[in-house]
Amino acid sequence: MTGGIIEGIVIFTLATFLGVELINRVPPTLHTPLMSGSNAISGITIVGALVVAGGGFGWISVVFGVGAVILAMMNVVGGYAVTDRMLQMFRRTEKR
Amino acid sequence: MPAGLAELLYLVASALFVVGLKWLGSPDTARNGNRLSGAGMLLAVVVTLLTMEIVTPLWIVVGLVVGSGLGYWAARTVPMTGMPQMVALLNGFGGLASLFVGAAEFLRYELRGETIPTETGITIQLTLLVGGITFTGSVIAWAKLQEVMTGRPVVFPGIRLLTLAGLLAALGLGAYQVVTPEAFLAPFYVVIAIALVLGVLLVIPIGGADMPVVIALLNSYSGIAAAMSGFVIGNQVLIVAGALVGSSGVILTRIMCKAMNRSLWNVVFGAFGGAVAGSGKSAEGLTVRQVGAEDAAVQLAYARFVIVVPGYGLAVAQAQHQVRELADLIEKRGGEVKYAIHPVAGRMPGHMNVLLAEANVPYEKLVEMADINPEFPRADVVLVVGANDVVNPAARNDPGSPIYGMPILDADHAQSVIVMKRSMNTGFAGIENELFYLPKTAMLFGDAKASLSKLVTEMKAL
Numbered sequence: 001m002t003g004g005i006i007e008g009i010v011i012f013t014l015a016t017f018l019g020v021e022l023i024n025r026v027p028p029t030l031h032t033p034l035m036s037g038s039n040a041i042s043g044i045t046i047v048g049a050l051v052v053a054g055g056g057f058g059w060i061s062v063v064f065g066v067g068a069v070i071l072a073m074m075n076v077v078g079g080y081a082v083t084d085r086m087l088q089m090f091r092r093t094e095k096r
Numbered sequence: 097m098p099a100g101l102a103e104l105l106y107l108v109a110s111a112l113f114v115v116g117l118k119w120l121g122s123p124d125t126a127r128n129g130n131r132l133s134g135a136g137m138l139l140a141v142v143v144t145l146l147t148m149e150i151v152t153p154l155w156i157v158v159g160l161v162v163g164s165g166l167g168y169w170a171a172r173t174v175p176m177t178g179m180p181q182m183v184a185l186l187n188g189f190g191g192l193a194s195l196f197v198g199a200a201e202f203l204r205y206e207l208r209g210e211t212i213p214t215e216t217g218i219t220i221q222l223t224l225l226v227g228g229i230t231f232t233g234s235v236i237a238w239a240k241l242q243e244v245m246t247g248r249p250v251v252f253p254g255i256r257l258l259t260l261a262g263l264l265a266a267l268g269l270g271a272y273q274v275v276t277p278e279a280f281l282a283p284f285y286v287v288i289a290i291a292l293v294l295g296v297l298l299v300i301p302i303g304g305a306d307m308p309v310v311i312a313l314l315n316s317y318s319g320i321a322a323a324m325s326g327f328v329i330g331n332q333v334l335i336v337a338g339a340l341v342g343s344s345g346v347i348l349t350r351i352m353c354k355a356m357n358r359s360l361w362n363v364v365f366g367a368f369g370g371a372v373a374g375s376g377k378s379a380e381g382l383t384v385r386q387v388g389a390e391d392a393a394v395q396l397a398y399a400r401f402v403i404v405v406p407g408y409g410l411a412v413a414q415a416q417h418q419v420r421e422l423a424d425l426i427e428k429r430g431g432e433v434k435y436a437i438h439p440v441a442g443r444m445p446g447h448m449n450v451l452l453a454e455a456n457v458p459y460e461k462l463v464e465m466a467d468i469n470p471e472f473p474r475a476d477v478v479l480v481v482g483a484n485d486v487v488n489p490a491a492r493n494d495p496g497s498p499i500y501g502m503p504i505l506d507a508d509h510a511q512s513v514i515v516m517k518r519s520m521n522t523g524f525a526g527i528e529n530e531l532f533y534l535p536k537t538a539m540l541f542g543d544a545k546a547s548l549s550k551l552v553t554e555m556k557a558l
Contacts, residue, residue, distance in 0.1 A: 005215040008327050008335055015110075015336045019343030022117045030126055031348060031446030036183045037120050037130050038344045039315050041113055042190045044137065044337035045322040047144045048197035048329050053156050054148045060203045066159040068196035073163025074170070075190040080134040081171030082182060087127040089453040 033086045040079025046072035097146045105143045106333035112136030113337050117344070123459060140333050176454050177411040180444045184237040184311050187318045191230025194321035195288070198223030201328050202284055214274060219327035221270030221287065226321040228291025229298065234314050236299040237307050247304025259297045266290040302363065305485065308444045309352045309363045316345020352445055384520070387538035389547060392514050393554035396422070399476035401432045403468065405505055406448055407441060409482015409518065410544050416455030418548035419481060423457070425555045435461055436468040436478075436505045438486035469506045478510040480531075482517065482544050488529040499527060513537040516547050 023034070049072045053065025113136045119129025145156075167186075174182045198220045205212045212220070239245040269283045269290075302310055319341025326334025353360050387395075396402060404419060423433040435457065441448035449462055463471075472478065480487055487507040490497040507513055508531050515532055517539060531537060540547055 004330055005327070008330075008332070011332055012323055012327075012335050012339045015339035016343045018114065019117070019340040020347055022114065022121070022340070023344045023347045027121070027123075030120060030123065030449075031351070032179060032183075032442075032444050032450050033126060033130070033446070034117075034120050034344070035312060035315055035348055035444065035446075036179070036186075037133065038117065038341045039183055039187050039190070039318065040130075041117070041133055041137070041337050042187070042315070042318040042322050042341040043193075044113075044140060044334050045190055045194045045197060045325055046137070047140050047331055047334055048322075048325040049159075049193055050141065050144045050156065051148060051329050051331070052197050052200040053159060054145075054153075055200075055204070057200070057204045057207065060200050060207065062155055064196040064200035064203070066155045068193040068200070069156060069159030070163040070166070071189040071196070072193035073160055074167035075186045075193065076137055076167065077164040078167030078171045078182070078186050080130060080137070081168050082174065082179070082186075083130045084127065084134075085171060086176070086179070086450050086453075087130055089450065089456075090123050090126065090459060 033083050036079055036086065037083040040076055040083060043072050043076035043079055046076055048072075097143070099147070102143050102147045103332070105139060106331070109136040109140040109143070109333050110336040112139065113340060117340060140337075175414075176451050177408075177414070178242075179447060179450065180308065180311060180442075181238045181241040183444070184234045184241065184307075184314065187311065187314050188231045188234025188238065190318040191227045191234060191314075191321050193227075194223055194318070194325045195227030195231060195291075197325040198227060198328055199284075199288065206281060206284075212274075216328060217274035218270075219324050221273060223321060223324040223328055224284075224287050225266055225270065225291045225294075226317055226324060228288055229295040230314055230317040230321050232292045232295030233299045233310070233317070234295075236296055237310050237314060240299075240304050241307055247307075249303045250300040255297060255301060259294065262290050262294050262297065266294065298364070306363050308440055308447075309349055309360070311444065312345055312349040312352055313360075313364075314345075316342050316349065319343075319345055348445065352440065384532050384539045385535070385537065387514065387540050389540065389550035389554050392538070392540050393551050393558065395477055395512065395514065396426055396431075396479070396551065397429055397555050397558050399426065399431050401471075401475050402426055402434075403472065403475045403478045403507075403510065404433060404435045405478060405480045405483045405487055405507055406435060406437075406452065407481060407483025407486065409484075409516075411442060411448070411451045411482070413482065413544035415481070415545035415548050416451050416457070418545055418552060420452075420455045420457050421552050422548055422555070423461075425552060433461065434463050434468065434471070436465065436472075436507075437462045438465055438483070438505055439503075441483065441486060465503060465505060469509075472506045472509040473511075475510040476512065478507045478513045480507060480513060480515040480517075481548070484517075484529055485527065487531055488527065489531055490527065490529070494530075497527060507531060508534060508537075511536070514540055516540045516542070516544050518543060 049068035053069050055061050113133050116129045116133025119125040202220050240247050266287050269287050319338045323335050323338025426433050487505050489508045491499045491502040491504045
């Protein structure tokens with residue numbers, strides 16, 4: 001990364017404040033799905049994993065890159081699937 | 097794909113994460129919010145695959161398929177009670193993945209004999225440190241919740257000093273690496289090793305009851321690790337998404353701490369510590385009143401207002417459906433039923449809501465602590481199912497108790513209390529509960545599921 005470091009810090013800081021604003025308003029009922037849903041988003045490191053795995057750096061790409069791809073994909077797919085499984089159970093009073 | 101277009105599509109993915117998180121905040125839109133954020137993730141992955149010059153596509157495909165398969169399998173098979181452990185473990189994998197990304201970038205420079213730019217060097221070191229701590233910390237949290245290891249705090253003399261020394265050593269070595277033009281391998285490995293040990297040292301002294309806070313905090317760390325790896329490879333979608341998760345984790349951690357009336361410092365640096373021994377009241381000389389299912393059923397059948405306090409024991413026994421059946425019967429007889437949800441009921445904030453939702457309990461009936469507490473004096477019967485510490489009056493009136501000051505559900509203010517419990521064992525925090533010894537409290541011993549089924553049968557027979 002060259003030159004973009006300040007830009008990166010600006011983006012990081014603004015996104016942090018945005019995250020606080022988004023999450024302050026969540027009712028406790030949804031805290032567990034929220035935690036697992038945001039955990040799935042942290043699997044965004046899959047992008048870094050793919051860059052490394054596809055970089056063609058010999059054994060480094062294969063071991064660390066593919067290792068990271070597997071781990072990050074588990075985080076992503078597992079996180080979204082389990083969050084969806086939880087959320088599908090939330091429903092209002094059934095009509096009787 | 098041109099770089100400019102890729103950047104724009106990454107921006108779209110970031111926007112989907114933001115809107116997805118926003119939608120996750122309301123029960124009606126949450127599921128779509130999660131899907132939206134998933135779509136953002138898919139977009140980010142596809143854009144990345146199209147942008148780079150793939151050298152070894154086979155390996156990448158293998159990695160993607162294996163990772164997705166394992167993740168999906170785990171998500172489908174994990175029981176709802178195991179959700180906190182699941183989140184902890186997934187979190188740890190994310191942290192380790194970030195560590196791998198940082199490590200690979202470092203090794204790449206080292207392999208080519210190139211100098212690492214200062215800013216890249218700093219972020220690589222931070223990725224290694226945060227990623228490593230996230231990984232082992234999450235694994236320990238998982239082990240404690242899964243009861244692979246003891247839920248009690250594990251401490252030894254000098255653990256705090258050692259932790260501090262380790263942190264300083266890692267930062268020092270990292271700084272040394274950054275200012276040294278050529279990359280040296282030895283300190284690099286040492287930093288990783290220290291980070292992994294630090295994760296263990298930071299989490300083992302924390303008791304099982306505090307694990308929700310730890311998971312929330314580690315969730316934040318995994319986001320920060322992802323953001324740091326975004327700095328390393330110069331990718332903005334990583335920075336944005338990582339920062340969003342980083343701040344969400346901190347907010348959730350704060351909410352949890354508030355619920356337990358503890359400061360984060362207090363949780364992380366040991367309150368339960370070794371102090372548990374000797375504090376808290378002993379139960380010696382006190383007796384409990386036992387009740388059978390028949391009498392309990394009669395009591396419930398003629399109650400006008402029943403408050404159910406569900407705890408983790410209910411979840412372990414998988415008795416959510418029986419509770420709901422019982423509630424339906426009470427309502428059919430004209431009674432009113434509400435569920436009192438402590439912020440840390442279950443083992444994570446909102447965990448109990450998920451478990452009850454699984455049993456089709458409408459979520460309007462789940463009432464939060466602040467709203468239900470004034471209603472307890474009006475309740476004819478409070479049915480405590482597998483909960484312990486969250487109804488322990490010692491939190492209000494025994495300054496010697498380790499949980500003193502923790503907000504609790506005022507079950508002891510009700511007209512009468514029925515406690516369903518497996519045995520007289522102490523709760524997750526390992527503390528005696530004086531609620532069980534009150535004259536108005538009756539104990540119904542046995543497995544929660546079996547006892548509830550018995551209650552249902554008895555009530556139907558009335």
